[in-house]
Structures are given as C-alpha cells and as structure tokens.
Amino acid sequence: EAGVTQFPSHSVIEKGQTVTLRCDPISGHDNLYWYRRVMGKEIKFLLHFVKESKQDESGMPNNRFLAERTGGTYSTLKVQPAELEDSGVYFCASSQGLADTDTQYFGPGTRLTVL
Amino acid sequence: RKEVEQDPGPFNVPEGATVAFNCTYSNSASQSFFWYRQDCRKEPKLLMSVYSSGNEDGRFTAQLNRASQYISLLIRDSKLSDSATYLCVVNSGGYQKVTFGTGTKLQVIP
Numbered sequence: 001e002a003g004v005t006q007f008p009s010h011s012v013i014e015k016g017q018t019v020t021l022r023c024d025p026i027s028g029h030d031n032l033y034w035y036r037r038v039m040g041k042e043i044k045f046l047l048h049f050v051k052e053s054k055q056d057e058s059g060m061p062n063n064r065f066l067a068e069r070t071g072g073t074y075s076t077l078k079v080q081p082a083e084l085e086d087s088g089v090y091f092c093a094s095s096q097g098l099a100d101t102d103t104q105y106f107g108p109g110t111r112l113t114v115l
Numbered sequence: 116r117k118e119v120e121q122d123p124g125p126f127n128v129p130e131g132a133t134v135a136f137n138c139t140y141s142n143s144a145s146q147s148f149f150w151y152r153q154d155c156r157k158e159p160k161l162l163m164s165v166y167s168s169g170n171e172d173g174r175f176t177a178q179l180n181r182a183s184q185y186i187s188l189l190i191r192d193s194k195l196s197d198s199a200t201y202l203c204v205v206n207s208g209g210y211q212k213v214t215f216g217t218g219t220k221l222q223v224i225p
Contacts, residue, residue, distance in 0.1 A: 035215075042119075043159070043202070043215040056212055091158060104213070106158035 002026065004107035006092050012113045018080040021110045025074070025094030031055075032075050033095075033104060034067060038088035049075060082114045116141055119205050121216035128223055132193050136219045138203030139185045147206035148179055148186045152199045153218065159202055162188075193223045 005024045013019050025032045034046040046065070047057040051072035060067070064083070069075040079086055089111050093104040121138045128134045140148075148165035163170065165177040165186050176189040190197055203216035 042117075042217040045212055045214070048212065058212075103161050103164075106160065108158050 004092055004094050004105050006090075006107040006110050008110060009108065010111045010113075012115065013082055014115050015084055016081045018078065019082055019112060021077045021079075021090050021092075021112070023075045023077070023092030023107060025092070026096075026105055029094035029096050029105075030072070031095040031097075031102075031104075032069060033093040034075070034077055035091040035093065035106075036088050037091070037109075038085070043091065046077075079112075082112075084114050087112055087114045117216075118142060118207070118214045119203055119216040121203050121219045123217055123219060125220040125222050128193050128221070130193055130195060130223055130225055132223075133189065133191045134193055134221065135187055135189045136201055136203075136221075137185050137187050138205075138216050138219075139183075140203075140205045140207075140214075141184070142205070142207045143181075143184060145184075145205045145207045148177075149204040149206075149213075150175075150177055150186075150188050151202040151204055151215075153202055154199050159204075159215075162201070190221075193221075195223050195225065197221060198223045 007022045032049040035043050037043045045059040048055045049069045052069050066078045089109045091109045092107040095102045095104045150162040151159040152162045153159045165179045169178045174191045178187045200218040200220045202218045204213050206213045
C-alpha cells in the first residue's frame, strides 16, 4: 500500500513568490493534516481536513496560507506571497478514523526555502 | 510554558545501554499520548502509543503518569539503529489535533 506522498520534496523560491505544495494521502483516509517545522522549533499543526471540509484550521499562521482539498482526495497548500519566515519543512499526514488513538501516517515532507 | 516539553539531548549512550526519556505536558485534559521516531531529514513515524497501564513492545516500554503529567520511553539494550530523534506527541482533544514536543536526540555509539 502506498504511503503518504508529497510534492515537491524541495522548493527554493524568492520572497514574494508563490509556492504550492501537494499532498496525496493514503487511499481511503478521510483525514488529512498539514504540519510545519521551522528551524529549531517543534512540528506544529496547521490544519485538518475531514474529506473535503476543513475541520480545524486554527494553526494556519496567516491569510497568506491557503489549503484546499477539492474532492476529498489530495490536498494543496499554497503560500502567497511567501516570506522568509515561511521557510521550513511542511509535513502532511493522514489517518483513517477520528479516534484519538488512530495513527497518523506522515509523508516525507516538503522542504521550503524562501530567499 | 510549552504544552509539551522534552529534553532535547543529545543523549549519547553506548550500545547495549538502557536509556530513558521523559516528556511533560501541560494540559491535564490530554487524552492520548504517543512516541514518534524521526530519523534525520525523514518524516516522523509512530513508534508506540502510550496507554494508561503502560505498554511494552520488545525493547521499548512506554509509561504514562497522569498525576504528574508526564510520559516516558525506556529503551533497553540500545542498538546503533536506535539513533534518531524521539518525539513526544500529545492529543489534547477530539479530532486528533496533536501537539509535538521538540524531540529528544539519541545517539547510540559503538
């Protein structure tokens, strides 16, 4: 079974540009999460989709970030315009159920560098 | 105070040693607890969930102390392959919103 995949693996852009990250969850997983780890800090929750609906977006840093999950399959996270502090590793995760004990499976992450 | 706190380490231990990590959490309403392992430049992977009664998986033992609000991870007979960062993860409510600790780095040396 394929795991969570993310694209691209690395992205280097200049301040002010736009970048779109993609996440393909494990097939059949209704729950999809975005997380971010900036240098030297802990991994932080950004938002959670249940199918195509945003269940919780309390971790989104500001309105320069837009996440979508049309059709309830893959998700995109767009940063527009990117700022220097957006640099970090963006992880996507998916899980099957909503029980607290349901395992979240993480993708390999997208390493974003904003110059 | 951070929601989830861990000693960042590094913990440098010889092969075969026993090592223990603690993690404290601030939200007394927290319900679920996990240890994840993250190798350098890789994604976090679930190592084990932590149950109230404590649980063991091979060389790994996890404990939960609700009264003192901490969880622990014990690794016995350390292997070189155990070298990684161990992330403490706490779910503080429904819908699986989790909070990560900064991680504890373990280096097992020959």
